[in-house]
Amino acid sequence: MNQKRILISGASIAGPTLAYWLNRFGFITTIVERADSLRLGGQNVDIKGAAQKVAQLMGIEDEIRAADTGELGVRFVNKDNITKAALPKGESNLGTSELEILRGDLVKILYNHTKDNVEYIFGNQITELSEFEDGVNVTFKNGEKRDFDLVICADGIRSRTRTLIFGDEPIVRSVGLYVSYFTIPRASSDSLWARWYNATDSRVIFIRPDNEGTTRASFSFLSEPKGYEKLSTIEQKEILKQKFSDAGWEATRILTELENNTDIYFDAISQVIAPRWSNGRCAMTGDAAYCPSPLTGMGVSLSVLGAYILAGELSRHSDYQKAFSEYEKVFRPYVTKIQKLPPGVPKLAHPKSKIGISIFNTVINIISSKAIKKIGTLFTNKSKLSTDDTIELPDYWKQAKA
Ligand SMILES: Cc1cc2nc3c(=O)[nH]c(=O)nc-3n(C[C@H](O)[C@H](O)[C@H](O)COP(=O)(O)OP(=O)(O)OC[C@H]3O[C@@H](n4cnc5c(N)ncnc54)[C@H](O)[C@@H]3O)c2cc1C
Numbered sequence: 001m002n003q004k005r006i007l008i009s010g011a012s013i014a015g016p017t018l019a020y021w022l023n024r025f026g027f028i029t030t031i032v033e034r035a036d037s038l039r040l041g042g043q044n045v046d047i048k049g050a051a052q053k054v055a056q057l058m059g060i061e062d063e064i065r066a067a068d069t070g071e072l073g074v075r076f077v078n079k080d081n082i083t084k085a086a087l088p089k090g091e092s093n094l095g096t097s098e099l100e101i102l103r104g105d106l107v108k109i110l111y112n113h114t115k116d117n118v119e120y121i122f123g124n125q126i127t128e129l130s131e132f133e134d135g136v137n138v139t140f141k142n143g144e145k146r147d148f149d150l151v152i153c154a155d156g157i158r159s160r161t162r163t164l165i166f167g168d169e170p171i172v173r174s175v176g177l178y179v180s181y182f183t184i185p186r187a188s189s190d191s192l193w194a195r196w197y198n199a200t201d202s203r204v205i206f207i208r209p210d211n212e213g214t215t216r217a218s219f220s221f222l223s224e225p226k227g228y229e230k231l232s233t234i235e236q237k238e239i240l241k242q243k244f245s246d247a248g249w250e251a252t253r254i255l256t257e258l259e260n261n262t263d264i265y266f267d268a269i270s271q272v273i274a275p276r277w278s279n280g281r282c283a284m285t286g287d288a289a290y291c292p293s294p295l296t297g298m299g300v301s302l303s304v305l306g307a308y309i310l311a312g313e314l315s316r317h318s319d320y321q322k323a324f325s326e327y328e329k330v331f332r333p334y335v336t337k338i339q340k341l342p343p344g345v346p347k348l349a350h351p352k353s354k355i356g357i358s359i360f361n362t363v364i365n366i367i368s369s370k371a372i373k374k375i376g377t378l379f380t381n382k383s384k385l386s387t388d389d390t391i392e393l394p395d396y397w398k399q400a401k402a
Pocket residue numbers: 009010011012013014015032033034035039040041042043044045103124125126154155156157158159160161181265285286287288294299300303
């Protein structure tokens with residue numbers, strides 16, 4: 001199987017992780033990214049459980065640790081910025097995790113560890129795929145045509161490459177929540193504590209420190225799907241203005257800063273449910289295949305793990321069909337467990353009324369109290385990684401090049 005040429009679509013987390021491992025197993029890899037350069041936006045993400053072990057095996061765990069955002073924990077504040085509850089880092093299964101890094105920093109680390117051995121193509125994308133006996137003929141947006149042995153789609157939850165391969169077979173299921181992430185200048189009220197503010201009508205503003213002297217902000221609100229994710233950035237900013245202008249607390253400051261922002265990410269939080277992850281010589285991984293949603297806290301960990309397992313199975317089996325089916329056999333049961341959202345999520349954290357908000361803060365206080373900290377596990381599935389939902393990491397790395 002080695003020396004096979006593999007085209008990967010998407011240069012975020014899943015794509016470069018896959019390319020890293022495929023290279024170590026001796027494959028020749030190309031990554032095509034639609035954006036003109038790496039997309040470095042987003043807030044803190046975390047890597048845990050078996051994915052942390054994969055990061056260790058890749059030799060990037062120390063770099064991830066060194067890029068820690070410095071966040072000390074999360075304070076839940078009211079409209080007067082009074083802390084009603086707090087979750088210090090590492091003292092609960094909710095809140096700030098042990099290994100947290102800005103999404104963009106992780107993307108840069110993965111790129112730096114692959115750029116010398118992977119052909120990166122930016123500002124282009126696959127527009128047509130046609131399979132022949134020995135490979136796949138790929139047409140790119142710029143009109144170029146090239147042949148590859150296999151094509152892997154790792155281009156995120158709204159992947160168009162996935163549609164080229166699977167049509168509308170995979171379902172993108174909204175969980176009833178919109179979230180936007182963006183960066184704003186740090187203000188005197190910001191500190192190394194993240195602040196979470198619940199406004200009435202199921203709205204949340206969450207701001208977090210980063211290690212770049214700025215602040216990462218997010219707005220989220222419960223809503224049935226309205227197609228906001230398809231709107232232009234200007235229209236999305238307008239929606240957020242309408243939704244949050246009367247939210248109170250620091251909403252006005254954050255909305256003012258949003259006007260000048262250029263890295264906004266706005267999406268309907270959803271899960272991808274796909275009955276199969278491969279079709280012929282094409283397969284998918286990461287959010288494109290099985291996005292669990294940020295509510296699970298597992299988007300990045302699943303991307304890293306899935307990429308490692310897909311590369312490992314391709315290295316073990318010279319028959320790509322066998323490799324693709326083993327990838328699903330090993331990984332799908334774990335994905336299915338992670339995709340199960342705890343009851344009441346995301347509504348619990350987005351109460352509608354003042355009373356609901358007060359109950360939410362009381363619950364957080366209970367969770368943070370030392371005596372019953374473990375109750376936090378009822379409200380998150382983060383803890384599952386350390387209990388019955390662990391995945392035994394296959395030892396493909398033993399057959400990889402140093
Ligand atoms: C800008 C951005 C900000 C994000 N911020 C957060 C955050 O703050 N918190 C959080 O939990 N998750 C965030 N996410 C999602 C998070 O990165 C994923 O849930 C997780 O890391 C899985 O990664 P992935 O590589 O599968 O997909 P993604 O990270 O979504 O990356 C997909 C990549 O594919 C590229 N792409 C899309 N379409 C095409 C195409 N047709 N051809 C070629 N390339 C294409 C995209 O530009 C992107 O680089 C963000 C994603 C992006 C893109």
